Structure formats: C-alpha cells, structure tokens
Amino acid sequence: MERIRITDHAEGQDRVLTDDALAFLLELHDAFECSRQQLLQDRRKRRAALADGETPRFLEATAHVREDDSWRVAPPAPGLEDRRVEITGPIERKMTINALNSGAKVWLADCEDASSPLWRNVIASQVNLQDAIRDRISFTSPAGKEYRVTATETPTIVVRPRGWHLDEHRIVVDGKPMSGSLVDFGLHLFHNGRELIARGRGPYFYLPKLEDHREARLWDDVFVLAQDRLGIDRGTIRATVLIETITAAFEMEEILWQLREHSAGLNAGRWDYLFSMIKAFRLRGPDFVLPDRARLTMTAPFMRAYTEQLVRACHRRGAHAIGGMAAFVPSAKDPVATERALRAVAADKSREAGDGFDGSWVAHPGLVETCRAAFDAVLGDRPHQLDRSRDDVAVDAAALIDLSTTEGEITDAGLRSNIEIAIRYMEAWLRGHGAVAIHSLMEDAATAEISRSQVWQWIHNESVTSDGRTVTRERCEAIVAELAASFGEGEDDRFREAIELFRETALEEAYPAFLTLAGTERYLGDGARRPATGPVPVQVAADEPAEARTAA
The missing domain is CATH 3.20.20.360 (Malate synthase, domain 3)
Structure with missing residues (x-):
C-alpha cells in the first residue's frame, strides 16, 4: 500500500x-x-x-x-x-x-x-x-x-x-x-x-x-x-x-x-x-477533593447515583447493565487476607445484582465463582433482569456531581500508596505489561490514572493529610526519593523513565489528560526518547505557588 x-x-x-x-x-x-x-x-x-x-x-x-x-x-x-x-x-x-x-x-x-x-x-x-x-x-x-x-x-x-x-x-x-x-x-x-x-x-x-x-x-x-x-x-x-x-x-x-x-x-x-x-x-x-483511593468505594453517594441511574437508563431501553471491576488478586500465600477480600467482593457483587445489574466484571479467574454466586442468587435461571425497570431511581443531575458527602480522609499512607502504585505501574507498562498485580490488587491504566491524578489534585488544592501536613510537590519528591532507593536497579527495569513520567503527569503545573498518551508520545511513538541509563535521579524541589493553575 x-x-x-x-x-x-x-x-x-x-x-x-x-x-x-x-x-x-x-x-x-x-x-x-x-x-x-x-x-x-x-x-x-x-x-x-x-x-x-x-x-x-x-x-x-x-x-x-x-x-x-x-x-x-x-x-x-x-x-x-x-x-x-x-x-x-x-x-x-x-x-x-x-x-x-x-x-x-x-x-x-x-x-x-x-x-x-x-x-x-x-x-x-x-x-x-x-x-x-x-x-x-x-x-x-x-x-x-x-x-x-x-x-x-x-x-x-x-x-x-x-x-x-x-x-x-x-x-x-x-x-x-x-x-x-x-x-x-x-x-x-x-x-x-x-x-x-x-x-x-x-x-x-x-x-x-x-x-x-x-x-x-x-x-x-x-x-x-x-x-x-x-x-x-x-x-x-x-x-x-x-x-x-x-x-x-x-x-x-x-x-x-x-x-x-x-x-x-x-x-x-x-x-x-x-x-x-x-x-x-x-x-x-475542597468540596471536589476526594479522600484516599482506598476509601472510594461504590457506596459513596455520587457513585451510587451514577450506577443506579445507569441501570435505570439501560433497563428502560432494553439494554444490559454491566457492573464494575473486582480487582482483587487471590493469593494462596495469605489465606486469611484472601478470605477477607473474597467476602468484600461477594458483598460488592451482591449489591450490584440487587441494584439490577445483569452481570459484572472480575480481573482474576479466582473471583469468577464468587461473582457468579452473587448473581445466581438474584437471577436464578434467568439470563438477565431487563424486566426490572428501576423506575424508583430519580434522574438527578446534582447527585452525579455532589462529591462533598464522600466520607474519608487523605492520609500519608494514601499519598505514599498513590505514588508507589503509579510509578510501579508505569514501569511495568513501559516494559510491556498493561495489567499488573501490586499489593494483591490488579492495577491497570485506569487505577494508575486515579493515583497520579489524586496526587496532582492534592498538591494544587493544598490538601492536608490527617496528620496535619500539606501535600506539596516537595513532600511528594521526598517520597519518590525513598521509593527510588527501594526499587533498586534491575538490568531490565524502567524505573528511571517511570519516575520521569510520574513527575510529568503528577507533579508538574500542567495536567496531561492521559498518562498513557504522555507515555506513548515520550517513549513509544515517533521521536520517542531512548531508554535512560544510570541511577534514578532524585529531586527535592521547593514548594511552588498554588496560584498558578493550568487547565489541560
């Protein structure tokens, strides 16, 4: 051609x-x-x-x-x-x-x-x-x-x-x-x-x-x-x-x-x-700043509004409504934690089935039976529940964007987790892995986007963690430095580039719309940079004024 x-x-x-x-x-x-x-x-x-x-x-x-x-x-x-x-x-x-x-x-x-x-x-x-x-x-x-x-x-x-x-x-x-x-x-x-x-x-x-x-x-x-x-x-x-x-x-x-x-x-x-x-x-x-990622469950009021209005829209038009991802990765090495997590997954899927969803997602074969059991209990032998109209759900624009009632705090542990997950995922993504198990959860581009975006938002809104400290670029750079030392220097790893990509998408004034877009343009597209070599650079930057705002 x-x-x-x-x-x-x-x-x-x-x-x-x-x-x-x-x-x-x-x-x-x-x-x-x-x-x-x-x-x-x-x-x-x-x-x-x-x-x-x-x-x-x-x-x-x-x-x-x-x-x-x-x-x-x-x-x-x-x-x-x-x-x-x-x-x-x-x-x-x-x-x-x-x-x-x-x-x-x-x-x-x-x-x-x-x-x-x-x-x-x-x-x-x-x-x-x-x-x-x-x-x-x-x-x-x-x-x-x-x-x-x-x-x-x-x-x-x-x-x-x-x-x-x-x-x-x-x-x-x-x-x-x-x-x-x-x-x-x-x-x-x-x-x-x-x-x-x-x-x-x-x-x-x-x-x-x-x-x-x-x-x-x-x-x-x-x-x-x-x-x-x-x-x-x-x-x-x-x-x-x-x-x-x-x-x-x-x-x-x-x-x-x-x-x-x-x-x-x-x-x-x-x-x-x-x-x-x-x-x-x-x-x-502050009314639009969300707490730690781990606190953002489907029971948050704005997420309930979103899912219930989705089921209503679908069933009103004869369309399937499919629920969200269960990202837990079962592990035989920790049966107690696995059992606890499976109970949480079962509760989540039971809630979805009870709300009218016709099915749901899992990220691991070990969750299939848990999800199936939750939907079997509601569906029985029926293939779906399209006949359940959910006319009781109000079409409510305000509820979709009301984040002020979301419960939970921003914690130092949550900040550190976001930074670690974002960098670890980006490093694996640069090596060619798009779904990565990190701390018993299957992380993909979407969860990495939440992690780096929360860091950006907390910095630019001068959010305060539960221990009374403001989230600043300097504080985040210090955490990056600690993590860089723990990552080590494997022969084939891409942590140096991952940290550069994290800085570009989470710590700079400009906010890139997608980290995958930024990563592709920088490392995978035409004119992409060659893989960096040498030790991971550690920066500790002075606080930057919060007045400067850049909209992507």
Whole structure:
C-alpha cells in the first residue's frame, strides 16, 4: 500500500497486516479520521470549560430522546444473553487461555487499559484472537508448563479497542498515525468477523472513554460502513459502552439511542469514572477533593447515583447493565487476607445484582465463582433482569456531581500508596505489561490514572493529610526519593523513565489528560526518547505557588 507505511516489525505481523487488511484499515481511516479529529478537538474545548467552572448537565437538544418512551435497543445478540460474569484482561497468550478456561460468560479481550501498546503487544493480541477463535491456541512457558483450552464452554469474546484519543504510531497514513481505535477494531473484524458468525456468535466490542453521544454516533457510522464493506448484515456488530466519563454519564440514553441497532448495553467503568471525576473537577476547590483511593468505594453517594441511574437508563431501553471491576488478586500465600477480600467482593457483587445489574466484571479467574454466586442468587435461571425497570431511581443531575458527602480522609499512607502504585505501574507498562498485580490488587491504566491524578489534585488544592501536613510537590519528591532507593536497579527495569513520567503527569503545573498518551508520545511513538541509563535521579524541589493553575 503506497499510502501506508509500517514503521516497526513484530513476530506474526505478516498474518495480521495483510494487503487486504491494510486496504480495509485505509478505507476506515479515509472515511472517519476527519470526524475523529474534530471530536477530539471538541473534547479539549469541553475539558477546558469544565476546568473553568462549567457544570455538566443533561442536554436540552436531546431531551426528545430521553422523553420518548417508545424506543428500545436491539435484543441481546447470540452469546450475549447471559453476562452474569465477565472476566477482563490483556490478550497475552497465557492469559487468553486462562480466561477461556475461567468459567466466565464473557471474556473482555482488552487492547486498551490492560494492555501496554508496545508493537509486539498490538500484533500478538491480533494473532492470539485469531488462534483463540479458531480453537488452535496453546502456550508453553519457559519452565515447560503447558497451557491449553480445556473448557467445554468458553466465554463469548468481546474486544475492547483503544479509545478515540490514542494513535497507532507504527501505522502511518500520508505521514500521520492511524487511529488506534480503528486499527484494533478493523483488524479484529476483518480477520475474525465471519468466523465468529459461523460459530454462532458475532463480532462484539466494548467501547472505552466515550465522552458524549456524538462519539457513539461515530462508532455507529464505523460499524455500518464496516459491515457493508465486508458483506455482514447490519446490526451483527454489537457494542457495550463503558460509561467512564462524567460527561457521558449525562448522555447515557443518548449513547444507547445512537447505537441502538448495534447496542449491547452500558458498563459502569468505575475506575475510569473516578479518574474522570478527579480530572474534570481537579481545580474546583475542597468540596471536589476526594479522600484516599482506598476509601472510594461504590457506596459513596455520587457513585451510587451514577450506577443506579445507569441501570435505570439501560433497563428502560432494553439494554444490559454491566457492573464494575473486582480487582482483587487471590493469593494462596495469605489465606486469611484472601478470605477477607473474597467476602468484600461477594458483598460488592451482591449489591450490584440487587441494584439490577445483569452481570459484572472480575480481573482474576479466582473471583469468577464468587461473582457468579452473587448473581445466581438474584437471577436464578434467568439470563438477565431487563424486566426490572428501576423506575424508583430519580434522574438527578446534582447527585452525579455532589462529591462533598464522600466520607474519608487523605492520609500519608494514601499519598505514599498513590505514588508507589503509579510509578510501579508505569514501569511495568513501559516494559510491556498493561495489567499488573501490586499489593494483591490488579492495577491497570485506569487505577494508575486515579493515583497520579489524586496526587496532582492534592498538591494544587493544598490538601492536608490527617496528620496535619500539606501535600506539596516537595513532600511528594521526598517520597519518590525513598521509593527510588527501594526499587533498586534491575538490568531490565524502567524505573528511571517511570519516575520521569510520574513527575510529568503528577507533579508538574500542567495536567496531561492521559498518562498513557504522555507515555506513548515520550517513549513509544515517533521521536520517542531512548531508554535512560544510570541511577534514578532524585529531586527535592521547593514548594511552588498554588496560584498558578493550568487547565489541560
């Protein structure tokens, strides 16, 4: 393809980037890249307005969509009728096999927050999807352990492509990078769409990071063109949208309406939603400053408002409502802590099932049975509870953004935890690992975003920890210095770059919208810096004036 240039190479690339597949990607690019760029520009304007004090609201222009009781989304697609347990994770070969053997109803095959966008991962994800769908996937570890799919019934595969904001720097069209969203979506659909249909399921997707209904409309336009181009019946593609931004929370029914013939429901993407709340209101003063990350549970009033209004919107329109992530990682080495955590997971999933959700997420196979039991207790033999309308839930704009009633403190331990988790995750992400177990929790890009964003917000709001000390850049740098000494200097580690990236995204005056975007531009994209060498630099900076505010 004369207009397309591939700037890197990875094993399996010839299977994935065939001439016909690249021609399909080019057609998607030509049809939708201008619209994508316009929507990204509109995002930046909206974020600036929020930072300047604008309050999110339900749209007057789309009131007719919300007020019309007659419309519904398409009925559940084959393999998506029963979604009571969904397991998530990167499309690494071993983890793919573990997910297929997990007993979950759905596997969210993640090209986004649980995947580091190294080129080898982008290509391997597509190779592994091809092999998994065709029942030919296996893996042998360096120690000689063999992994094979042994389950008689495997989960329905739902692929999460990267968000609209992320580019694929290794596929360049007319000198500019292609959309990571269209690359992940297009390659999966092109290679696997017909095969999935032939096997009685279909090409299904999770759509991340949407900020309004127009971004959903763009996806719907992509689906229509792609199906027509490949000779697939319209409505065969189905998509579940993650409601993980505060602006999308005000347009849930509009998002369902835009995707209605392709809709598979909405998901309460709790971690990215928390990240979005912090990002949107980071300069609004103490009433919008949240306590330690560990205190931010789904029982917080603003999170209850979000999840209950999501279930109401979905069931009113005949769409599945899928609950949030359980991130705990069970450990045989600490049975007491594991048992305590499993009880908490069971309570969380029981609350979701009781609220009307039709299923929920787990990050580890060891949580599948706990989640299933909670939903079995409510659903019984029914595949879902779409008949539960939740008309008792009020559509309440104020409740969605009232953070002032959130209980909990900011503690020194919480500050240290945020800094450590952010740096450890960034280091693993730079080495190619998108989902990382840290202190018995599965961390991904979303949880790292919360960690670094809270640090930024606490500094710029001069927040005070429970021991009476103000959170300053100097204090954070001192913690970074302590952690740097504990990290050591492994031959292959990337802690130096991770600390640089943490400083850029958490300690500087400017606030980058996404650490993954900043990290890709700095280390993984065109003109990326070479890996740094030498000891990790330690800085102890003087306090900087809090009056200087920069809105991303």
